[in-house]
Amino acid sequence: MRIAELDTPALLIDLDVMERNLTRVAEYAREHKLRLRPHIKTHKIPALARRQLELGAAGLTAAKTTEAEVMLAAEPPDMLLAYPVIGARKTERLANLARRTKVTVALDSEEAAQEVSRAAVAGDVEIGVLAETDVGLGRVGIPPEEVVRLAECIGRLPGLRYEGLTFYPGHVKSMDENGLAALRTVDETVSACVKDLERAGLAPRIVSGGSTPALFHSHLVSAMNEIRPGTYIFNDRNTFACGACDWEDCAVSILATVVSTSVRNQMIIDGGSKTFSQDRLPTGGEGFGRVMEEPEAVFTRMNEEHGFVDLSRASRTFKVGEQARVIPNHVCVAVNLHEQVYGVRGDRVEEIWRVEARGKLQ
Amino acid sequence: MRIAELDTPALLIDLDVMERNLTRVAEYAREHKLRLRPHIKTHKIPALARRQLELGAAGLTAAKTTEAEVMLAAEPPDMLLAYPVIGARKTERLANLARRTKVTVALDSEEAAQEVSRAAVAGDVEIGVLAETDVGLGRVGIPPEEVVRLAECIGRLPGLRYEGLTFYPGHVKSMDENGLAALRTVDETVSACVKDLERAGLAPRIVSGGSTPALFHSHLVSAMNEIRPGTYIFNDRNTFACGACDWEDCAVSILATVVSTSVRNQMIIDGGSKTFSQDRLPTGGEGFGRVMEEPEAVFTRMNEEHGFVDLSRASRTFKVGEQARVIPNHVCVAVNLHEQVYGVRGDRVEEIWRVEARGKLQ
Numbered sequence: 001m002r003i004a005e006l007d008t009p010a011l012l013i014d015l016d017v018m019e020r021n022l023t024r025v026a027e028y029a030r031e032h033k034l035r036l037r038p039h040i041k042t043h044k045i046p047a048l049a050r051r052q053l054e055l056g057a058a059g060l061t062a063a064k065t066t067e068a069e070v071m072l073a074a075e076p077p078d079m080l081l082a083y084p085v086i087g088a089r090k091t092e093r094l095a096n097l098a099r100r101t102k103v104t105v106a107l108d109s110e111e112a113a114q115e116v117s118r119a120a121v122a123g124d125v126e127i128g129v130l131a132e133t134d135v136g137l138g139r140v141g142i143p144p145e146e147v148v149r150l151a152e153c154i155g156r157l158p159g160l161r162y163e164g165l166t167f168y169p170g171h172v173k174s175m176d177e178n179g180l181a182a183l184r185t186v187d188e189t190v191s192a193c194v195k196d197l198e199r200a201g202l203a204p205r206i207v208s209g210g211s212t213p214a215l216f217h218s219h220l221v222s223a224m225n226e227i228r229p230g231t232y233i234f235n236d237r238n239t240f241a242c243g244a245c246d247w248e249d250c251a252v253s254i255l256a257t258v259v260s261t262s263v264r265n266q267m268i269i270d271g272g273s274k275t276f277s278q279d280r281l282p283t284g285g286e287g288f289g290r291v292m293e294e295p296e297a298v299f300t301r302m303n304e305e306h307g308f309v310d311l312s313r314a315s316r317t318f319k320v321g322e323q324a325r326v327i328p329n330h331v332c333v334a335v336n337l338h339e340q341v342y343g344v345r346g347d348r349v350e351e352i353w354r355v356e357a358r359g360k361l362q
Numbered sequence: 363m364r365i366a367e368l369d370t371p372a373l374l375i376d377l378d379v380m381e382r383n384l385t386r387v388a389e390y391a392r393e394h395k396l397r398l399r400p401h402i403k404t405h406k407i408p409a410l411a412r413r414q415l416e417l418g419a420a421g422l423t424a425a426k427t428t429e430a431e432v433m434l435a436a437e438p439p440d441m442l443l444a445y446p447v448i449g450a451r452k453t454e455r456l457a458n459l460a461r462r463t464k465v466t467v468a469l470d471s472e473e474a475a476q477e478v479s480r481a482a483v484a485g486d487v488e489i490g491v492l493a494e495t496d497v498g499l500g501r502v503g504i505p506p507e508e509v510v511r512l513a514e515c516i517g518r519l520p521g522l523r524y525e526g527l528t529f530y531p532g533h534v535k536s537m538d539e540n541g542l543a544a545l546r547t548v549d550e551t552v553s554a555c556v557k558d559l560e561r562a563g564l565a566p567r568i569v570s571g572g573s574t575p576a577l578f579h580s581h582l583v584s585a586m587n588e589i590r591p592g593t594y595i596f597n598d599r600n601t602f603a604c605g606a607c608d609w610e611d612c613a614v615s616i617l618a619t620v621v622s623t624s625v626r627n628q629m630i631i632d633g634g635s636k637t638f639s640q641d642r643l644p645t646g647g648e649g650f651g652r653v654m655e656e657p658e659a660v661f662t663r664m665n666e667e668h669g670f671v672d673l674s675r676a677s678r679t680f681k682v683g684e685q686a687r688v689i690p691n692h693v694c695v696a697v698n699l700h701e702q703v704y705g706v707r708g709d710r711v712e713e714i715w716r717v718e719a720r721g722k723l724q
Binding site for chain 1: 369370371403425426445446448449451452470471473474477496500501502503504505532619620621622623624625628630632633635636637639640641665666667668670681682683694695698699700701720721723724
């Protein structure tokens with residue numbers, strides 16, 4: 001089948017670009033002796049997780065237990081839940097997972113550690129735990145000075161296997177001078193945490209971190225020995241805006257059809273917030289995607305089914321019925337909206353993958 | 363099952379509130395002799411569409427042909443596609459639908475009319491068409507002065523049944539003085555269009571319009587004889603912000619669990635952009651939802667799985683593991699993210715509905 005024959009909107013993955021992205025990060029991780037545990041939230045497809053494992057990934061990362069269950073189909077030797085698993089149903093599911101593969105969870109409270117411990121004991125399994133610290137994002141993670149106390153708690157609780165430290169420097173938005181300075185601060189914070197843990201007899205086996213903008217600067221955080229990037233498999237407009245990839249490294253685009261040109265200097269495409277990500281660029285900058293056929297087109301706003309594209313600055317026009325390919329701002333959110341995605345090479349559709357872990361909320 | 367036993371995040375529908383909302387609008391439509399053709403995009407559930415029909419709706423409205431196919435299960439006597447159906451696969455699907463029920467489509471270009479005509483002829487069916495005009499939103503719809511030309515084109519094409527006029531006053535955001543003035547302008551524009559059509563011998567049988575903020579002022583648009591509201595079944599934070607409902611008319615809330623309180627004056631809940639709508643309030647105003655337990659909590663931002671709730675102004679605290687119910691900004695977008703929703707009465711879960719038309723993009 002050819003791309004032009006697809007019904008729109010359709011999410012396309014350029015297979016050659018994807019393979020190059022996967023290989024590049026696998027090589028970077030090998031070169032710097034970093035364990036690679038890719039986050040599956042970006043693709044949500046077991047076949048792609050399997051490819052990541054074939055290329056040397058040590059395991060997989062997921063946010064939700066229900067996602068992790070789907071990913072068992074990729075036979076990961078190791079699964080990290082990079083999210084506090086709270087609530088009896090979820091911890092029970094976690095314990096069941098631990099019967100199928102090696103499981104580790106990130107958490108940032110004694111309450112969470114106790115809950116996971118209870119489920120591990122009840123399920124007669126061992127669950128690995130990483131203590132999560134906040135290195136500047138202000139989301140989850142205890143302050144660095146409380147890491148030893150949390151690690152001690154984890155070490156004491158039955159059924160838990162203390163594995164080390166985790167953090168997410170999501171506040172580092174690009175690798176300009178400010179970004180590099182922020183990354184140096186992260187490096188210092190993490191090194192200090194590791195020293196504190198060593199002094200307390202709790203030397204971390206795993207120090208897990210990394211974020212997309214800083215992906216290829218991960219080696220600058222000297223104590224870190226594991227990265228868990230997600231977006232790198234496809235990249236998106238955010239990744240480009242962060243300076244972490246070029247346009248030709250974006251494997252993802254959404255094929256859309258022009259459905260109306262009634263308003264002057266504007267086209268409406270058949271995808272809005274039900275099809276694209278509503279994320280704005282964290283680096284600032286306008287628009288919800290890049291129209292590949294006309295970079296001066298601005299995807300200014302969206303309703304559920306309508307994408308508004310301003311063509312005032314464009315050097316070409318579009319007709320009703322024409323197709324356009326748009327690189328979304330945030331691919332992870334976009335993939336979650338699609339039942340299936342299409343692997344393409346040139347103008348041919350070579351793969352159709354169901355997004356099997358789509359919409360797994362629990 | 364009790365609500366507290368649900369795994370989170372979970373989308374709850376208060377059944378009593380929903381029934382009251384449905385009845386109120388059905389009565390309003392009857393009182394003002396308005397045809398009611400509810401938009402199913404809000405619930406995406408055939409069982410709820412059936413309830414709308416039982417209460418007197420003349421038919422249903424959908425945005426996509428794939429949604430309309432799912433809604434055939436509700437046995438609608440009449441189905442409106444309120445979106446330009448462009449592309450051979452979609453028009454063929456439309457023609458197939460026309461074999462199962464009476465079908466009408468809204469469109470705003472001669473290209474679209476020709477495509478639908480070709481599919482109707484090929485499928486040996488008749489498809490109703492409404493000419494869409496822009497009354498101020500600047501999205502789809504030809505300028506009012508071009509309506510007669512489009513209607514003439516529709517009237518000439520084989521396989522099409524010219525039905526009349528449609529518009530969407532989505533630029534009217536509230537019923538304050540400015541909103542009422544805008545609605546008067548809509549009334550004048552629509553009346554002028556209808557007169558033009560009558561003069562051209564193309565008197566519209568249907569004049570379809572309406573929007574959520576102006577729902578209970580629909581009778582002020584004198585030429586309009588059909589409304590197609592969606593959100594009214596559940597209502598949401600947008601509806602409240604527009605002044606079109608009270609909090610006790612919001613049937614929807616998302617049950618979430620607190621997963622981290624590591625950052626002072628903040629809680630993280632287990633739902634973000636994969637669970638809630640990322641829509642901001644069109645009326646301005648901060649936040650992504652209303653925390654029912656603490657109205658002074660501000661849902662400031664979100665990542666895919668993390669909802670950031672600022673508690674600086676709150677008079678209470680939340681503990682890890684506690685549950686909270688949050689009314690989303692835009693319920694239609696939120697429902698599309700959930701595999702199933704839960705109908706509740708008091709603290710009991712009485713219904714579990716699969717969101718059957720979820721993620722239908724084509």
